[in-house]
Amino acid sequence: MSARARAPERAEPIPAEWQKVFTVEVVLYLAIGLAALLVRLWRLDAWPLSPAEAVQAWRAWQIAHGQSPALAPYSPLLMTANIVCFALFRASDATARLWPALFGAALALLPALLRRQMGRSAALMTSFLLAFSPSLLAASRSLDGRTAALFAGLLLLIALCRLSEDGGRREMRWGAVALAFGLLSSPMFYSVLLIFITGAIVLWGARRRLGMEEFWASAGRRWEELRGRPALWREAGLLFVGPFLLLGTALLLNFDGLGAAADLLPAWGRGFAWGAESYGPLVVLWSLALYETAGLLFGIAGLVMGIRRRDALSVFAGWWLVGGLLLSLVSGGWRPADLALLAVPAALLAGKALGELAEWTAREALKEAEWLILLVGAVLGVFGYLGFVHYARTGQLLSLLLAVVACPLILLVVTGVVLIWGERRRALRGLALLAAGGSILLLVHNAWFSSLLADVSRHDLLTAARAEAGVRDMVELAQRYGSQVRGDPYSAPILLVGDEVEWLRWALRDFRRVEYVRRFGSAGDFPIVITPGSLQPPLGESFVGQDMAVYSDWRPAGMEGWTLARWLVSRVPPASPPTETIIFWAQR
Amino acid sequence: MGAVLAWWLAVQVVGLLALPLTFHVFKGLPERGYAFARPLGLMLAGYVFWLLGSLGFLRNSLGGVLFALVVLAVVSVYVGRRELGLAPLEPGQETLWAFLRRQKKLVLLVEGLFLAGLAGWALYRAYSPDIATAGGEKFMEYAFINAILRSPRLPPADPWLSGFAISYYYFGYLILSMLIRLSGLPSNIAFNLGLALLFALTITGAFSLAYNLVALAQRRAGREAFGQAAGYGLLGSLLLAIMGNLEGFFELLHAWGVGGAGFWKWLDIRDLATLPPGGAAVPNRYLWWWRASRVLQDYDPFGNPIEIIDEFPFFSFMLGDIHPHVLALPFGLMLLALALNLLVSEKVYEGLRRWGPLMLLYALCLGGMAFMNTWDFPVYGVLMVLAFALRSYVHHRALNREWLQEVLGTGIMLAAAGVILYIPFYIGFQSQAGGPAFSLWAKTRIAHYLVMFGPFVFIAIAFVLAVGAGLPAAWRTGRLSRSAVYIIGALALLLAVLSIITGRWLALCLTLLVAAAALVLWRRLEEAGEEADWPTLYALLILLVGLGLTFVVEYVYLRDTFGTRMNTIFKFYFQAWSMLAIAGAYGVYYVLNRTRRLAFQNAFLVGLIALVTAGMVYPVLAAPNRAEGFQRKPTLDGIAYAAQYWPADYAAAQWLNAHVREPAVILEAHGGSYTPYGRISAMTGIPTLLGWGGHELQWRGSYDEPGRREPDIEAIYRSMDREQVNALLEKYDITYVYVGQLEREKFQLSQPMIDKFGLFMDLVYDQDGVRIYQRRGK
Structure with a gap:
């Protein structure tokens, strides 16, 4: 009897080179990055630059054209970026907003550097949340240094995190560059620094209570190791000073940039002063709950998980969230765009929790109990949403009761049944998956309304303070006047009168002669005079004027019950926002 | 109270940031320069802020100040990293923390002294806070501070000559403005706190030395023995900052009716040269305390009296002017400390000798004196070079070529670096100074000199005698260098003969005293071995320089718009006072602890107590008189009086401060010095076309530009020609025209002349007879 010939073993397929690089994870990151870029760049010039944006852009335009701007607050980092942009491309509202968008997209990809510390799924989920967070998206689509500050802050955190483990030269470089970027970006970076410094102090002080002695001991040993490498510190110092000087001074074209960078700190301090324009702590809380629901809900879960597992990164992110919230509550100068400060740590924590959930789901397939909860939840969710929409449209209380009482009650009953069945983990997972789905839908809904629907977003809290179409109408009118009277759309001399309209110089940048005066003297040889709506200069019969709305700033006041529901569903406010107008005077 | 706390906190922050650097630099001193952390921090942060601001990198804003402080902190931590424990210590060194623990009593004493000085003087100022137009330069100083605060960039605009930058040594005012921004206090309150700060820094600096x-x-x-050293430290503070000259004692005698008419006529102090009235317990003449700063009296060849200013620190603090000589006082003491540090520390000497980083710091501090009070630069420069020369001699053990090269090279390098580091200041700086001139007929009487410096002269003589006790024996045994004796002797002889020929008896006496001190110093230097008696050598050195300053002005003065030696004596005597006071404090210690003759010690002690008591009469009696008997309700608001005396102008200035943020020019009436003219620009910092013309002449050495403006100002106010007025407004880029009581009176304005502005300007303020018009189309 002969031995049976063994069947040859099947060899492992050797992955192609591209497969080694383009793993599923990499492809997902690319997809998230692309999507983040897309939503940030799409119709970036949907509405004109607001006064604050216009001042920043105008100064950059002046420097790019060899002029010396007057002293004013601005972000030196964005100033440099804009100067380069305007020199390379045509200056426009879109190119002015380009860099915050790029920083925002880059911010979304940073969690990839924390894959090892957070876990791959967690890092991916965090990226996703950062890419589509409504507050981060709104900040990315505005000419403002916030996204750059948060990018720098997160990069700094990543560098510190990796340095505390086994990081070296590369992480020191990241940290140095992050610090340079951050100090040139926005006053918000000082909030980040304060949170980081106090976080380190508090967490060190509470190390025993949090069970993190080992982490701090290890971090201490790393510090001693790094202290004994002066070359590393010298290099980091150079990598801080060099970019700080070059980017701060727009490659030595704008020495005032250092002065502007220095003024960011007192500007941050002034942001805590309370005044008539302050929003109040309540707005901070409900806007956080509304716009960052996923981050908040799963962030809390992530924080609890992190504390239980003594995960330093999660605990620190938790401090960032709590510290950021405290700062927002006490800051009289808080603006809705400042929610972005809380969105980043919320995303880190929520990503951790969602990543765990995803891995759990991948490890253990869904069973009947979970499918039941998901199905029932989805159906109830749709019905509940429809009921809420109906209430928002008609004001019928029954629809509201259906949406906020009946549907949750039914879901509760179903969940209770599953629990009674003894499937506690299943019930929890089912609910968690349901919550994840719902909060992500809400995320997308809010992101869409606030940033991607131009007409709707004027009544969204994140993007309510904005310039109106009247700015473009003004430019168009001036161009038509120039064409008709002088044969050249940009030839008509324009006189801007009053502090309130100085920001319009950006919109009129392409006109050959635009002069600005604070008080009206006479029209002189200016055939076009633009004044605030409240000013009626003595121009005589030879001029005719036309009103234009150029700026609006909607505030969520007086909304409750049905009006609140309407606003939540379709961003229709109870009253139109107040607008600021100009008068466009043209010589007959 | 809150204002004092905010001010104290702001200064403390600067001091704490500079402490590691100070601790590192002053390694030769037992106290490690702890008391000088604040002035060193202020000077370095001020330098960074000024330089980067002048080059356009920083704005004149709170952000700029914070940036400068960050740079200070980084430099301080880097330089002092070993002392902070961030890097391994060198053998024999201790960390800053160990020092603070070991010297707890010293630290607490210095901090307590500083706080007492600051709070105490602030309280005193609260009873006489007025930033008055007359009786000093306070109004000008206030104008400078406000102009600096309002200027968006550096160099700051001249508040009394629009379109021009300040042409004055304004470094001290810039440092004060930094503290104003840091503390968030208004300038009218910070002005008085600034004075209190200078007082506190002076007493702690003197204590430290x-x-x-x-x-x-x-x-x-x-x-x-800590207690003994601390006691002499406090004596130093007393002699320098609190004791007055003997004029106060003579005022008391005069009030009591002591002494005959002949005596008082012979003494020839103005206001006291009459028969004493007697019958009063304390001097009660109006502003009697002022006379202490006018003891010396010169006469021209026709017998007409020429005023000479001879202020001393307590007078200046009491007067309340934050003039450059007062501003520079604590920083001058810091330079004295740096010189002492150089003498006693081998490392510091080597650092300077090799032109290392320490040279940069020394040059920066020395150069800063030129920017703060130019008169101090050559004096402290010479002192520094002399200190270096002494140290170098001990190193080389001979006056040879190497020694000379080293001294000259380091001296030139120090001076050159001190100038180069402050080049942006020198560009555009104009001065009235016209070079040295010989004092042909003016000479100081010995009596006046002793009234001025009596206690110090007494201590100096005793000190020199005590130190020089071994001189004759050294001469006999050949242990005193013959060449030194011959050189010093020849010079002394020459000067003595000159003094006799010119009838300068004081100069003769000073020649003898200086020669004796020089011989004594030389003897000590020659016998210096490994451990030279540096404190004695230092004390002798500054004694020599101090006496030398008072000697020099007997022959030479700096020509200026005053045309006399008034200003030279003013500045040199003030500097001499500091040096003589510090040398005096050590001299007292030396005589009482290092001489063996009890009789000598006892006689000295009796004389010292008598003279110091006589010197203390002035502060005890003058201070309450200056504060009007503490009758007023205390306030630190320096222009609260304006609300009472010029309510309309005061209210208008408040309005301008609240509403005008952009750079602007305001036209108001110009006039003579020490008058209310230029009040609006002084109270707001908004530049005017012309303020105190006389002061512009002093600052710029020329009246060309002010002279051109005077008729134009009058034309703007009085002319009814709209075209002409508009053209002038355009020419000078005037934003606002101010019409108040002074303008009406000075230019005899009729109502149509005032109303005309309304035809082409906007009336933006109209209250209590004051109108402010703003130009249109601007």
């Missing part, structure tokens, strides 16, 4: 000298001597003798 005297303490260090005595502690070094104790260490050398192997008998360290």
Whole structure:
């Protein structure tokens, strides 16, 4: 009897080179990055630059054209970026907003550097949340240094995190560059620094209570190791000073940039002063709950998980969230765009929790109990949403009761049944998956309304303070006047009168002669005079004027019950926002 | 109270940031320069802020100040990293923390002294806070501070000559403005707190110097005693900052009716040269305390009296002017400490000798004096070079070519670096100074000199006698260098003969005293071995320089718009006072602890107590008189009086401060110095076309530009020609025209002349007879 010939073993397929690089994870990151870029760049010039944006852009335009701007607050980092942009491309509202968008997209990809510390799924989920967070998206689509500050802050955190483990030269470089970027970006970076410094102090002080002695001991040993490498510190110092000087001074074209960078700190301090324009702590809380629901809900879960597992990164992110919230509550100068400060740590924590959930789901397939909860939840969710929409449209209380009482009650009953069945983990997972789905839908809904629907977003809290179409109408009118009277759309001399309209110089940048005066003297040889709506200069019969709305700033006041529901569903406010107008005077 | 706390906190922050650097630099001193952390921090942060601001990198804003402080902190931590424990220590060094623990009593004493000085003087100022137009330069100083605060960039605009930058040594005012921004206080309150700060820094600086000298001597003798050193430290503070000259004592005698008419006529102090009235317990003449600063009296060849200013620190603090000589006082003491540090520390000497980083710091501090009070630069520069020369001699053990090269090279390098580091200041700086001139007929009487410096002269003579006790024996045994004696002797002889020929008896006496001190110093230098008696050598050095300053002005003065030696004596005597006071404090220690003759010690003690008591009469009696008997309700608001005396102008200035943020020019009436003219620009910092013309002449050495503006100002106010007025407004880029009581009176304005502005300007303020018009189309 002969031995049976063994069947040859099947060899492992050797992955192609591209497969080694383009793993599923990499492809997902690319997809998230692309999507983040897309939503940030799409119709970036949907509405004109607001006064604050216009001042920043105008100064950059002046420097790019060899002029010396007057002293004013601005972000030196964005100033440099804009100067380069305007020199390379045509200056426009879109190119002015380009860099915050790029920083925002880059911010979304940073969690990839924390894959090892957070876990791959967690890092991916965090990226996703950062890419589509409504507050981060709104900040990315505005000419403002916030996204750059948060990018720098997160990069700094990543560098510190990796340095505390086994990081070296590369992480020191990241940290140095992050610090340079951050100090040139926005006053918000000082909030980040304060949170980081106090976080380190508090967490060190509470190390025993949090069970993190080992982490701090290890971090201490790393510090001693790094202290004994002066070359590393010298290099980091150079990598801080060099970019700080070059980017701060727009490659030595704008020495005032250092002065502007220095003024960011007192500007941050002034942001805590309370005044008539302050929003109040309540707005901070409900806007956080509304716009960052996923981050908040799963962030809390992530924080609890992190504390239980003594995960330093999660605990620190938790401090960032709590510290950021405290700062927002006490800051009289808080603006809705400042929610972005809380969105980043919320995303880190929520990503951790969602990543765990995803891995759990991948490890253990869904069973009947979970499918039941998901199905029932989805159906109830749709019905509940429809009921809420109906209430928002008609004001019928029954629809509201259906949406906020009946549907949750039914879901509760179903969940209770599953629990009674003894499937506690299943019930929890089912609910968690349901919550994840719902909060992500809400995320997308809010992101869409606030940033991607131009007409709707004027009544969204994140993007309510904005310039109106009247700015473009003004430019168009001036161009038509120039064409008709002088044969050249940009030839008509324009006189801007009053502090309130100085920001319009950006919109009129392409006109050959635009002069600005604070008080009206006479029209002189200016055939076009633009004044605030409240000013009626003595121009005589030879001029005719036309009103234009150029700026609006909607505030969520007086909304409750049905009006609140309407606003939540379709961003229709109870009253139109107040607008600021100009008068466009043209010589007959 | 809150204002004092905010001010104290702001200064403390600067001091704490500079402490590691100070601790590192002053490694030679027992006290490690702890008391000088604040002035060093202020000077370095001020330098960074000024330089980067002048080059356009920083704005004149709170952000700029914070940036400068960050740079200071980074430099301080880097330089002092070993002392902070961030890097391994060198053998024999201790960390800053160990020092603070070991010297707790010293630290607490210095901090307590500083706080007492600051709070105490602030309280005193609260009873006489007025930033008055007359009786000093306060109004000008206030105008400078406000102009600096309002200027968006550096160099700051001249408040009294629009379109021009300040042409004055404004570094001290810039440092004060930094503290104003940091503390968030308004300038009208910070002005008085600034004075209190200078007082506090002066007493702690004097304490530190005297303490260090005595502690070094104790260490050398192997008998360290904190209490004794601290006691002499406090004596140093007393002699420098609190004791007055003897004029106060004579005022008291005069009030009591002591002395005959002949005596008072012979003494020839103005206001006291009459028969004493007698019958009063204390002097009660109106502003009697002022006379202490006008003891000396010159006469021209026709017998007409020429005013000479001879202020001393307590007078200046009491007067309340934050003039450059007062502003520079604590920083001058810091330079004295740096010189002492150089003498006692081998490392510091090597650092300077090799032109290392320490040279940069020394040059920066020395150069800063030129920017703060130019008169101080050559004096402290010479002192620094002399200190270096002494140290170098001990190193080389001979006056040879190497020694000369080293001294000259380091001296030139120090001076050159001190100038180069402050080049942006020198560009555009104009001065009235016209070079040296010989004092042909003016000479100081010995009596006046003794009224001025009596206690110090007494201590100096005793000190020189005590130190020079071994001189004759050294001469006999050949242990005193013959060449030194011959050189010093020849010079002294020459000067003595000159003095006799010109009838300058004071100069003769000073020649003898200086020669004796020089011989004594030389003897000590020659016998200096490994452990030279540095404190004694230092004290002799500054005694020589101090006496030398008072000697020089007997022959030479700096020509200026005053045309007399008034200003030279003013500045040199003030500097001499500091040096003589510090040398005096150590001299007292030396005589009482290092001489063996009890009779000598006892006689000295009796004389010292008598003279110091006589010197203390002035502060005890003058201070309450200056504060009007403490009758007023205390306030630190320096222009609260304006609300009472010029309510309309005061209210208008408040309005301008609240509403005008952009750079602007305001036209108001110009006039003579020490008058209310230029009040609006002084109270707001908004530049005007012309303020105190006389002061512009002093600052710029020329009246060309002010002279051109005077008729134009009058034309703007009086002319009814709209075209002409508009053209002038355009020419000078005037934003606002101010019409108040002074303008009406000075230019005899009729109502149509005022109303005309309304035809082409906007009336933006109209209250209590004051109108402010704003130009249109601007």
